Amino acid sequence: MNIYVCISHVPDSTTKVKIGPSGKEIDEEGVTFILNPYDEYAVEAGLRLKEKQGGEVTAVCVGDDVVKETIRKALAMGVDKGLLIKADRSRDSFGIAQAIADVLRDRSPDVIFCGKQSIDYDSSQVAGMLGELLGFPSVSAIVGLEMNGDGSVTLERDIEGGQEISKTTFPVVLSTDKGLNEPRYPKLQGIMAAKRKPIEEIEAAPYENRVQVLEMRMPPAKDAGKIVGEGVDAVPELVKLLHEEAKVI
Amino acid sequence: MASQFIGVDYYSIESLLSEEERMARDVVRRFVEEKVLPIIEDHYMAGTFPDELIPHIAGLGVLGATLPEKYGCAGANNIVYGLMNQELERGDSGVRSFASVQSGLVMYPIFKYGSEEQRQEWLPVLATGEKIGCFGLTEPDHGSDPGSMVTKAVETDNGYLLNGAKMWITNGSVADVAVVWAKLNGIVRGFLVEKGTPGYTTSDMKGKHSLRASVTSELVFSDCEIPKENILPNVTGLRGPLSCLTQARYGIAWGAIGSAMACYDAALNYAKTRIQFGKPIASFQLVQQKLVRMLTEITKAQLLALQLGRLKDAGTMRFTQVSLAKRNNVAMALECARTARTILGANGITSEYPVMRHMANLESVYTYEGTHDIHTLIIGADITGIEAYA
C-alpha cells in the first residue's frame, strides 16, 4: 500500500506562547516544537497498516526547513521517508491542502492519514479539503479502522452519545482521533536511522492566502478575586452580586 | 505528545546537544512520565520491581545502547546513553539501576571480554530484555575491597567449580545469567552462571529502606559446576570488574541528575503554591536560597556529565574522571533531595511527592559502585600519587 501521513509541526503544549511583533503570528523564540499529537495517531495508523498490508509510509509536511526536525520524528517512529513541500508556514488551511493535493495527485496514494486537527490553530480543515481536492472519500476523526477482505475499510467514529460505523473504499483520506491506537515510542535504533532516511523536497506552487489573519490576542487576564465578607453575614451580598453582576444565578 | 516535565536547563545546555541526543532524551522522558511515574510509588511501597516495564525499556533501545548494531543494539553515543539514564532516574533510581546493571555490568563485560559465541548468545536477548543479567562482585565481607574476595573457582574436567557467596546483587534473583567474579588460582576471573545451574541459588534481601523498587539479592554457589565455555576469556585480574564499574558509574553520574531534577522541580512548584504567613513560601529568602543552591548544583553537574560524555566519546576519558563525576553528582543529588524535603515540610515525607523516595534511593547510589569516600581516595591517589586505601 502506498500510505501517506500528513504531519504538522506545532508548539509544545507546555510552552507559553507569546504573540510576535507583527501581532499576527506567534513569537517562535524559545518555543519548542513537537509532532502534532493527533498526527501521532495518524503515523501509528500508517505504520500498522503497512505492517499488515505491506507497502511504504511517507510523512508529508508543508513548511520550511525548520519542520524537517518534525519529519525526522515521524521517521524515527518507523516511517520510511519524508516529503517536505516547501512553502511559507503562514499558509491557510486551503493553501496547505492544495499544496499536498498537487504533489500527491500523481503519486497514486491508497490512504492519506491526517490528525483530526493540529493543536496550534485547531482548524480541522486539511483532511476534508484534501479529500475534496483529490476526489477521494474522506472520513474524519476515526477511532477504529478495520480492513475488509473485499478491499474496503470499516471505520468507527465517536459521535455524540455513541459510535458511528461506516464503510468506504480506497483511495481514502482519514483523519485520526485519540483512541484509535497507542502511538509507539520511537526506538533508539529508529532515532539513529532517521537521519539516514531520505526527505524529498518539492517547492509548492505559489499561493495567495484566502483567509487573512488580522490579529492575534492573548486571552484576557483574569480579574483579581473579590472577598465580599465573611461567614453567614456575607451570603446576601454574595447572592446579590452573583445575580446582578456575574449574572450566573 | 510532549512530556509535562520540561527539564532543568538554566544554561542552554540544550544547545550543546544534537537533534538525535535531544530526541532520544525526550522519548525516555515521555516514557517515564506516561509509564513509570504512575506506578512507581506503589511498587516502591510494596517493595517490588516493576517488571512490566522491562519490554518497554528494552523497546526504547536503552539496554546496551552504545554497543554495536550487529548484536541488536543501537550503537549510540555516550551522551545519548547518559541522557537516557538521567531520564530513567528521574523516574526512580531502581529503574535506572536495572538498566545500568544490564547495560554496563552485564552486556559490557560480555561484549568486551566475552568470546564471539558468548556475545552472539547473550547480547541480542539481553538487548530485547528477554533475558536479564546481574553482576556479582560484592561479597558479605568484601565490599570496597573486592580484591580480597573469597569466592573461588577450581578447574574441573568439564569446566569450573564455583564456591562462595555474593551479596547486594541488583537483579540477582530475576537474572537469567550472572556475571560472577571469582578467583581462579588466586586471580580474579569472570564467569557466566546461568539460572538453574545446580549449586547456584539466590535469595532476596529483605528490609531495605532504599531502592525498594529494585531487586537486591544474595547469590550462593556451593559446588556449582559451570561449563568451560562460560569463563570470560579475554580478561584477568581486578581490572575486569573495575572496568565494568567505570561504565556503570558513568551512567550513574547522569542518572543522579535526573533524581536531582525531580526533587528540584517538586520543590520549586511546591514553594510557589504553598502559602504560609499569607504568602507563597517561595517569597521567603531562606527558601529562595535553597532553590538557588539546588539549581546551581544541578547546572554544574549537567556540565560535568556532558563533558565527561564528550571525553568518553572521544576515547580519552580516564576512570578517575568518572569517579569525580559519580562522587560529585550523587552527593549533589542527595543534597538536593534533602533540601527539597525541607521545602515540602511534612508533605515531603509522603508518597504524594517523589522527594523522599529519591532521597532514600540515593543513599544506596551514594554507596554502590564505589562509595563516595572510596571515590575520594581514587581521585586523591590520582592527584597525589599516594594511595590512601590502607
Ligand SMILES: Cc1cc2nc3c(=O)[nH]c(=O)nc-3n(C[C@H](O)[C@H](O)[C@H](O)COP(=O)(O)OP(=O)(O)OC[C@H]3O[C@@H](n4cnc5c(N)ncnc54)[C@H](O)[C@@H]3O)c2cc1C
Ligand atoms: C541497593 C544496592 C545494590 C547493589 N548492587 C550491587 C550489584 O549489583 N553488584 C555488586 O557487586 N554489588 C552491589 N552492591 C554492593 C555495593 O557495591 C557495596 O555496598 C559497596 O561497594 C560498598 O561495600 P560495603 O557495603 O561492603 O561497604 P564497606 O566496604 O564495608 O564500607 C563501609 C564504609 O567504610 C568506608 N571505607 C571502606 N574502606 C575504606 C578505606 N580504605 N578508607 C576509608 N573509608 C573506607 C566506605 O567508604 C563506607 O563508608 C549494591 C549495594 C546496594 C546497597
Ligand SMILES: Cc1cc2nc3c(=O)[nH]c(=O)nc-3n(C[C@H](O)[C@H](O)[C@H](O)COP(=O)(O)OP(=O)(O)OC[C@H]3O[C@@H](n4cnc5c(N)ncnc54)[C@H](O)[C@@H]3O)c2cc1C
Ligand atoms: C510525622 C509528623 C508528625 C507530626 N505530628 C504533629 C502533631 O502531632 N501535631 C501537630 O500539630 N503537628 C504535627 N506535625 C506537623 C508539623 O509540626 C509541621 O509539619 C511543621 O510545623 C511544618 O509545617 P508544614 O509541614 O505545614 O510546612 P510549611 O509550614 O508549609 O513549611 C514548608 C517550608 O517553608 C519554610 N517556611 C515556612 N515559613 C517560612 C518563613 N516565614 N520563612 C522562611 N521559610 C519558611 C519551612 O521552614 C519549610 O521549609 C507533624 C508532622 C509530621 C511530618
